[in-house]
Amino acid sequence: xxxxxxxxxxxxxxxxxxxxxxxxxxxxxxxxxxVVDDNSPDGTAALVKKLQPEYGEQLHLMERAGxxxxxxxxxxxxxxxxxxxxxxxxxxxxDFSHNPxxxxxxxxxxxxxxxxxxxxxxxxxxxxxxNWPMGRVLxxxxxxxxxxxxxxxxASDATAGFICYHRKVLENVGIDRIHFKGYAFxxxxxxxxxxxxxKLEEIPIIFxxxxxxxxxxxxxxxxxxxxxxxxLRLKWMFGKLF
Numbered sequence: 001x002x003x004x005x006x007x008x009x010x011x012x013x014x015x016x017x018x019x020x021x022x023x024x025x026x027x028x029x030x031x032x033x034x035v036v037d038d039n040s041p042d043g044t045a046a047l048v049k050k051l052q053p054e055y056g057e058q059l060h061l062m063e064r065a066g067x068x069x070x071x072x073x074x075x076x077x078x079x080x081x082x083x084x085x086x087x088x089x090x091x092x093x094x095d096f097s098h099n100p101x102x103x104x105x106x107x108x109x110x111x112x113x114x115x116x117x118x119x120x121x122x123x124x125x126x127x128x129x130x131n132w133p134m135g136r137v138l139x140x141x142x143x144x145x146x147x148x149x150x151x152x153x154x155a156s157d158a159t160a161g162f163i164c165y166h167r168k169v170l171e172n173v174g175i176d177r178i179h180f181k182g183y184a185f186x187x188x189x190x191x192x193x194x195x196x197x198x199k200l201e202e203i204p205i206i207f208x209x210x211x212x213x214x215x216x217x218x219x220x221x222x223x224x225x226x227x228x229x230x231x232l233r234l235k236w237m238f239g240k241l242f
Contacts, residue, residue, distance in 0.1 A: 002058070003087040004107050005032040009073035013094040014042040018051065023100045025055050031090075031103055034060045034080060036073040069181030070161075078170045090164045098162040102205050106164035115169050115198035118155060118190070119162035119205040130208040147187055150229045151236075153194050155202060159183045162205060163190075169198050174242050184228030191232050195241060 006024060010017060017035070024033045037045040048061045062080060064073070074091060081089045088107045092098045102119055109117040121128050122141060129140075140159065147158035163186075173192035180188050193200050235241040 002032050005081050005086045006090040006092050007034045007077035008094045009036045010044045010094050011038045012040045012042045013044050016094050017044050020094050021051050032058050034077055036062045036077045038064050038067045071181040071185030075175050087167050110164050110166050114201040115166050116193050116200045117164045118160050118202045120157040120202035121207045122156040123202040123204045128206045147229050150233050151191050158187050161186050169193055180228050182224055184224045
């Protein structure tokens, strides 16, 4: 059985999903793929089902009843993967902003001893972002600095969504206590990993903004992250995080 898997949450990704599936399936060493679809009305899940016979036990689909947010999609995916004894469990977007070719590097770094490896846009002080307007680059960069100041998190890209976790991290950081859905979910996962004393490392990647489909970013997601960071700090200070 394969011990490596990547979880990709989807909502209306019909323009990207087939190319993404075929790319992940072509990687060596082999990596399994779990698509967690939130009842996309554009037929994303139906297309994954059509591809499943071609890839057998390597391609999996979880269909959820509604659009319930990124965080709950990943948590459902984490439980699915843990129940099936995967050892290295990755997160990645479907829109090719994360290059699937970097997946083996993330996993290899965990195999070398890291408990979690972040594909970082900002490691070493270098901004590796393509096709973003300068305003969004600055917002993301300084958001990560804000998170580090408030939480003490030792990661240059606190909001990154391209990560590999060793299963022991997901078993022990209290994933069922997370209620954030957007950027704040990604921040809380890293914060919990860090505060549990796990070895959290970063490797550089180049982040390229999506060219197909529609971004899921919203002001409510940004607001959740802004105030959620303070909430996380307070929970930690008063012993309520775990």
